[in-house]
Amino acid sequence: MTLIGWAQIALVLGIALALAVPVGKWAAALAQGRLGPIAGLDRAVLRVAGVDPSRGQGWQAYLVAMLAFNAAGFVLLYLILRLQGVLPLNPQGFDGVPPFLAFNTAISFVTNTNWQAYSGEAAMSHFSQMAGLTVQNFLSAGTGIALAFAVMRAFAAGGVQQLGNFWADLTRVTLWLLLPIAIVAGFAFIAMGVPQTLEASVTATTLSGAEQIIPLGPVGFQLAIKHLGTNGGGFFGVNSLHPFEGPTALATSLQIILQTVIPFGLCLTFGRIVGDMRQGRALLFVMAGFILVATLAIYAAESSGNPIHQAAGVGSMLGNMEGKDVRFGQALAALFSATTTGASCGAVNAMLDSFTPLGGMVPLFLIQLGEIVPGGVGSGLYGMLIFALLSVFVAGLMVGRTPEYLGKKVQAREVKLAMLAVLVLPAVILGLASIALVIPMGVASLQDAGPHGLSEMLYAYTSAAGNNGSAFGGLTADTPWLDTTLGLAMMLGRFAYLIPVLAIAGSLAAKPRAPEGPGTLPTHGPLFIGLLAGVILILGGLQYLPALALGPIAEHFAMLAGTTF
C-alpha cells in the first residue's frame, strides 16, 4: 500500500460523495415533480406520451405497470438478440444469438444485472449493443430509481394509498437524470480515447509483422450509462480492463464516480423527501463506510501478495498484480472492485479470479450483503431501507416502544414482507450454487479445482441474484444449465425482492406519520449507523459464512500453508 494509493482512493471517493449532493438534490426535485426550468418541456413530453403525473398509483398498480414494462422490455430485447442476423447495423455479420444465451442476456439487461455469458465484440452487432442493450441500460436503471422514488414517498406520506405514477417517474428519471449525465460523461470518455464509431474494426500490423484485427464500435456513450446506471455490461468481453473501455486511470476514476454517484445521491434524495436530511446522511454514512472498509481490505490483501509466489521467487514487489493493469494500479483496482460489487454495477477493471483469496472474497461478500452498500441505482436505497426497518424493529424494542422508523410503526406486516425480501437472496444464491456444485452439468463449467472452484460458482450465483453481473471469471457460463439457472437467479433477485418491497411501501404510505419526540428511537446518529451496519452484517451476511469458509477462507489458509489444489 502506498501513500499515492491512499490518496487516489480518498480523492475519487471524495469526488463521488461531493457530486452525490447535487445529484441527490436534483433527483429529489424529479421525484417531487419540481422541474423548474424544464417544467414546460416535461409537461409536453408527458402529454405526448399520454401520461398524467398527477394520477397516482397504489402499490399494486405501480407494481403491475413496472412488471408489464419490464416484461415488454424482455421480449423486445430477446427478439432483437435472436434476430440480429437480419437486423441492420451488423457490420461484423454476426448470426442471431442462440436461444439460451439470448434468454440469459435479455433477463440480465432487463434486471439491471448485465451478467454477460458472451463477449460483446465477438457476439453482438452494433444494433444489439445500441438499440438492445444500451436502451435497457437506461430503462432498467430508470425502473430501479422509479421504484426508489415510490418507496421514499411512502415514508414521507401519511395515510395515503398512492405511491406516485410509474410512467411519469420512469420518463423523468430517464430523460432528465440519466440521459444528461450520460451524454456529458460519454463525451468525456470519447475525449479520453474511447471509440464511438459504427465501424466494425480496424486492422493493424503489429511490430512482429502479424496482422491484428482490433474491434471497434459505439463504445463511448454505452460506457457512460453502463456505469451511471450501475449496469456493468461491457461492450467488450473484458469490460473496463479493455484499453478501449478503460483507457486511462482517469477514465477508470470517472467510471468509479459514475457508478457510485446515483446510489450515494439517492440517500440524500431520501433525506430531502422525508424532510430530514440527517436520515439520508446516516444511510450514506453506512454505505460509504462499507465501501471504504472493503476497499482497504482488498487493497491490503492484494498488496500483501501471495506467499506461494514469493517463496517461489516470482512474487512482485507490489504484491499481487495478477489480473490488474499497471495503468490503474492496485489502489484504483481495489476501489473499482469494491464499488462495482458494492454498487451492483458489475463492470470490472481487474480480474477478480486472479485476486488473492481474501481480496476476491470481499467483492463477493459485498454482493451477498444484498447489494445495498450502496447497491444499484434505486435498488440499493430500497434494499438499505429494508435493513433499516429490520434494525429499527430489533433495536426499537430496546427503547420500550413499538418500533418506528421516521414515525412509521414497524409492525407484523412490514416485518413479514421485509423478511420475505431478505430471504430471497440466500435462498437463491446458496440454493442454486449448492446444486450446481454437485451436479456434473454445473461442475463441468469450473476452471479450477478446490476451494477456488467453489468461489467461482458461488460468485456466479451471487452476482446473478444480487443483480450485479460481474464475473469472478474462470467459469464457462454459456451452458444451457448456467444460462437458465443464472437467468432464474437474476429474475428472482430482482422481482421476487421488489414485490415485497413495494408492498411494504404501500403499507407504510397508508400509516400516519407519528411525530418525533425524546422517546423516539433516533435513527440518524452514530449509534444507529453502527447498529444498521451490525444488522446488515449479522442478518444479511452471516448466513454465507459456512459457504465462504469452504471457498475463499479455506483457500486463504491453504495459501498461507503453501497448499495448492
Next chain:
Amino acid sequence: MKMQAAPALFDSAIIRRAALDAVLKLDPRKLMRNPVIFVTEVVSILVTLLAIRDAAMDQSWGFQAGVAIWLWMTVLFATFAEAVAEGRGKARAASLRASRGETVARWIPNPDDLAITAPRNANALRRGDHVLVEAGEIIPSDGEVVQGIASINESAVTGESAPVIREAGGDRSAVTGGTLVVSDRIVVRITAEAGGTFLDRMIAMVEGASRQKTPNEIALDILLAGMTIIFLIAVVTLVGFASYSGSAPSVVVLSALLVTLIPTTIGGLLSAIGIAGMDRLVQFNVLATSGRAVEAAGDVDVLLLDKTGTITFGNRQAANFIAAPGVTMQEVAEAAVLASLADETPEGRSILVFARERHGIETPPMPADARPVPFTAQTRVSGMDLPTGSYRKGAVDSLAGAVKQEIPAELAAGIDRIARAGATPLAVARDGRILGAIELKDIVKPGIRERFVELRRMGIRTVMVTGDNRLTAAAIAAEAGVDDFIAEAKPQDKLDYIRGQQNEGRLVAMAGDGTNDAPALAQADVGLAMQTGTQAAREAGNMVDLDSDPTKLIEVVEIGKQLLITRGALTTFSIANDVAKYFAILPAIFVAQYPGLMALNVMGLTSPQSAILSAVIFNALIIVGLVPLALRGVAYAPVGAAALLRRNLLIYGLGGIVAPFIGIKIIDVLLTFIGVA
C-alpha cells in the same frame, strides 16, 4: 398502594409444577405456535433417532447421544421458562378461584316488589336480574347497586381489606361478584352473564388461559421464523458445498449447527416474557384485559391525568394567612381558628392544622356556649358566635357584603394576588370587621413534579384535566410541571382532546372512574379504569386498577415499556450470539478437510466434538440462565431513547457477541476436564 403478596421468583412449588408442565408442553401440536422451538424439537427427534440407530449398529454413539440430550434440554428449558411464567399466574388464579366459591343468591323476580325473593344459584343469574344482598353475604355476580348503600369488603379482588362504600346512583355504584357485604343491604342489578364476571375474567387473565399473541409478539415471531428459515437454508445448502469440497458432515453435526444458529434463546423466552409482563401488572394490582393493552402502554405519548386525586390531593388546604392593615397575623390566625372550629370539611380542618403548625395556635376545645353558624349556599359564609365575639369566614365578596364593609385596599390587593395565583381566598371577620384572608390552595402531591420530569425524558407529555377555570388550572399546571392542561373540562372535551392527539399519530392514556369518563376511556389507547368506579367505566377501559389510584398510570406505562425492552434486549442478545457459534462449529466441521481452518478456532476449543457439544450446551444453558431476567424484566430507567438504546446495545448487543465466546470456552474446558470429549 397495596401490593399483592407475590410468590418469590423461584418459588419451589411453582418450580416443581413447572418442571412437569415443561414436559407436557413438548406436545408438538402445542409447540407449533413457537416456530423456533418447534424446529428445535423436530431436529432433536431426528438426532435422537440417529443416536439410537448408531447404538443399535454398534457404532460409536456417545457424541450423538450427547448432542441429542442437549438439544432436548434446549427444548425443555424453553417450555420450562414458559411454564414458570404461567405458574406464577396460576398460583394467583387458584387463590382467586377459592374466593369465588359457589354462591346462592336471593333473586328478586319482580324488581318492583323487593319483599319477594327466591334462592337462585349464582351461575343461573342473567344480565338484568335483580338480587338482594345483605351483610355477611357474598355478592353473586358483577352488578350495579340500584338501591341502598352498603360497606363492602373487596379484598377478594383487590387484596385490600378495609371496606369500601357502595351506593345506588353516582360513580360508586359498581359491585364485583365474589366480594363480601359487611354492613347494610343493597339491591343489585346484575350486569354480567355467568362466567363473564370480572373475577372470571381476572382468573382467565392471570392464568393465561385466554392469552393471545400480541401484535408485537406476532411481528417478532415472524422475524424469528424468517431467521430460522434463512439458517435452515444455510445449513441445508452446506451439504452441497461440503460435498463439493470432499467432506460429508454428519446430520448430527449439521443439526447442532442449525440449532445453535437459529434464535432459540429469544424463541424459548418470548412467551415467558409476555406472561411475566402481564404478571408484573397483576402484582401491581392492575388488570389488563389483553396483552395488547400492556404493549400500547409502552407506546403512549400523552398521559391525560385528572387534576383532582392524581396531581393534587383533591381538596384545597390552607396555605397562608394575610392580615389587613393594622391587624396582627396572630389576630387573623386566632379568628380563622375560631371561625373554623365548627367546620368539619377538609378545608376547615386544614385551617386548624395550618394555624397550629405555622402559628402555634393549639386547637381549643369547642366552648359549651358556642353557637355554630353553618355554611349555606345562600350566605356562603360560616363561623361561630361566642360570648366573646362572632367569628366568620367565607367567600370574600359574600362576607364583605354580610358585614357591609369595604375591604381595605392593601388587603384587596393581597386577595387579588391569591386569586390570580389560582388559589382561593377566604375572608376572615371578627365582630363585623374584616381582619384578613386565608389562602386555600390545591396542594400538589409531593414528588409528582419529578415524575413528570421523568415522563418528559421518556418522551411522554402530561396533560392535566380539571374543571377549574383557566386561571386556577394554569397556576396548578405550572406548579405541577405538566406540559399542557384542559381547564373547565367537560367529558366531551376529554374525548375531543384524545381524538385530536390520535389524529396527529399519538397514543393517549388516561385514567377515569365516572360514567361520563366511559367514552374517553374507550377512545384512549390505554384506559385505566378505577375499581371503585362505575361499571360503565370499568367496561370501557382496557385496564382496571384494583387500588383505584390514578397515579398508577405512570407505572403502567413503565411496565409496558419494560416488557418491550426485555423482548428487544433478549432478541438482540440472541442474534448477537451467533457470531461466536460460527467460530466454534465451522472449524470443527471442516478442519479434517481444510486443516488451515483451525485458525478460525479462536477459542482454542479442545476437539471438534467438544467444540460442537460446548456450543450446543451453551445454547441450551443460556435459555435457563436468562429465565430470571425474562421474568423480572430488564431494568428500566426513565432516560431518553438515545441513552436507553446506547446502554442496551452495549449490554445486550456487545455483551451478546462476547458472552458466548467466554461461555463456550468454559464449557469446553469443563468437558475436557471431566474427559467427555
